[in-house]
Amino acid sequence: MESVTGASLAQLPDEMFKFILQPVSMPDCAGRLGQLILRGRPAISTPNYVVPTSRGVIPHLSQDNLQKHTNISTVYVPLEDFIEKSHAKAPLYNTPAPNGESPLRQYIGLPDRHLSIFGLRRVPNIPCPAHNTDSSVAISTSVGFRSLEVEQYHEAVRKLKADISTSLPDLINTKVASAKRIEKSADRTRAWLRDFVEDIGEETGLPFFASIPPHETELLSLYLSDLKDEYNSHISGLCVYSPSTVSGLPGALRDIPTICLTDPSSPQAVLAAIHAGVDLLTVPFVTKSSEHGIAFSFTFPGWPQTPNQPLGFDLWSTSHATDLSTLSTNCTCYTCTRHHRAYVHHLLQANEMLAWTLLQIHNFSVIDAFFSAVRQSIKGRTFEDDMRTFSRAYESELPALTGQGPRVRGYQMKSIGRGEPKKNAKAYGKLDEQVQKLSEAESGVASPEGDADYIEAHGGAKKVE
Template identity: 55%
Template sequence: MATERAPSLPPEMFSFVLRHGDYSKAGLRLGQLTVQGRSAISTPSLVIPTSRGVIPHITQDTVSKLTRLSAVYVALEDFIERSPSKSPIFRQNPSPPNSKLRDFIALPDQCLSILGPRRIPAIETPNQNSNSSIAICTSVGFQLLNVDDYVQSAQDLGPDITIGPADIVTTKQVSQKRMEKSADRTHAWTRDTLAVEPENKESALFASLPPLEPQRQSFYLSDLTEEYKGQVAGLSTYSAETAASLQNTLEDLPRLCLNNPINPHELLRVIALGNDLVTTPFVTETSENGIAMDFRFAVSYEARNQKLGIDLWDNAHATDVSPLVKGCGCYTCTKHHRAYLHHLLSAKEMLAWTLLQIHNFSIMEDFFEAIRESVRKGTFEEQSKAFARAYDPEMPRPTGEGPRIRGYQMKSVGGGEPKKNRKVYGRLDEQARKLEEAESGIATPEEDVNAKDIEKLGLGEVQN
């Protein structure tokens, strides 16, 4: 067992213990992250991306009472309006020991707060990063966030972990010169961030590593290893492969992968490459699609062709009073049944997505616990192969409509694009027209009304 703490923080405030053993093959790791005042996190573990500081569809008290979630990711661009300093979050006056960030979003004490500049997954912006700013997408449009403003905002908000600024290229075609610039900018931004004497020393800095080959950022990695190691508490990556390319470099620092694995198969690959914390936005996406996750890592070796989830939009569940997943001990499965969830989805009740989130988070927590147990026993590789054989390669395709999509959640493609949400209340327009005509005193005959029907209702009589 080896223990490494960030010397820039008091030893009792932040620590990461990495356990080594015969099972540590191909980068696979097992450890424990401890931050003062928060629940200790056994790694590998999941991090839940938030929307405007809140886990979608569930309230903060629900997080405390009905989930085991231990870490959330918060994006600064979610709170920026016209300028960072004028946003309401910066006008908070929290009571100690709460920070402005934790107080504003009412984050439960059990959850570790991680602050980064952009959402996960981030929306591609039309403007690109500059030498001193990061291109972001806010609720009032695309903007440039000055790196110094981001660093100052992080100090002011006081998250448990701050993600270091990084020049991440979002375009598909990237030139060699642009990749070199990405490494140079990230290096310079990290250096400048560490040079600033922080007012709030309780926030640990995770230095960002762009998704580049090690040789392209060898100078940066060298500085992280030798010069900055005492000031950096962890590493944040934007590609699963980055952790694997580090090999024995900085292995004693926790690694947070700010990635978007699309299903549990991809998640297993990310973990196998040596990532300790992984963002999992696909959980919320699955819930919004009306799908209840149904998979276990400890699967029978003979199992084949099993689905990764249950589509509760399917009419086959309309009278099914069995739990969402047999044997699941979550609140949703012990208190409700498939027919009820099917009804809620059909009625577009918000409670449907709340109950699905509770269930799917429970499935994911059990999944990670089984992964950690397999690492301890040295059976991870064998069980991963069994899992790949047992389950479909993709999540079930959604057949129903999810909740309303907010404009800042989707990339804008320019003028003339279709509306992101279909018109729900269009059928009321005709009734509004009829009411307006009735109030104006203009009689408008109904096209589909028969004279005999009017007579039966006693509203008139036939004249010979």
């Protein structure tokens, strides 16, 4: 069925934004099929995956490879990737965008067929030591931690014109928080949404998703009530940070699309999120696995006759040094149809960048087929049985990361303070010995090796009678 309120939310024309739900009913399962339609972009079948970007690009995939060899439809772009010391001087804001086009899309060169989702923090994000305030949020930039004013984020939403933007949540970094801190988190998130509506309203003319912090439904009851009643006409969807949030949503908020910005640890965690009713889900573990040499080998729902199969293979292992088989059986991606495990193993050992490109192409192909099979399973109303089959067929965790990945950037992990070890292995050794040899060669006083006959035979000297 068509979403009851999907087209009316955000007061947009039908041809600009619409979320259509298909009539699939499964007892004890909130998983659902839908289509997200945005004018100028291909329709996206849900549930589906969202790929987090780094500085606006998917790591290890150039734009031509992205279009030729993957079926990625949606990317997530965080603002903190582009801000350093000064928000106002970020080059992102000076990008020419003719005819009202998106400066964000122009700056990162995102192809037209990809949907862009815009938010504040990276996925997964680095917890900041500073705390949020009523008027600012703490962010992690490439040059350290800083604060960003809420108004500056709203300005970015207005200027950058992403396909879908999300409101600011007040997320708590600590594992344990007091009831007062949780109450403040809900109040701030509600206040920031109110400020956004008052500052921008429908000015951007693009879908806007309201963020919901990951707290118990009872503690969010007032905020959820406001979303349902007061802000119904201003939001086009919801953005959550934990799949468990979706299961507690009131029915009036379940007819609109839900994006989950989270870091699932495995395909089983992805299935659990879909079972809870998530429509779009970030999958940062794909890039993490590719960077550490893991090639996915799972399919959905798998074969129960061969239980506890690995979800992937570590191609750093020397057992693949002479293995001429494809990365995954029956895979038809660019990597598997042209290369074998031994070649990718060699590239990893040589630290060739092509290794991570080929692994990204393959792993995203596996994830794409995985989500496609999940949609077919929901359509056939066998999703719950297939989930159980998958759990029996494969191990519960991805293979352990043993190989060294690409050099990490400073903003990819939190600093632990003074005396911490270097995050990257030493790339170059001392050159003193080579400099000395070069100096001797250029001075002409290098000491030759061998006896007089050897030196004369090689033209290094001539005997004088």
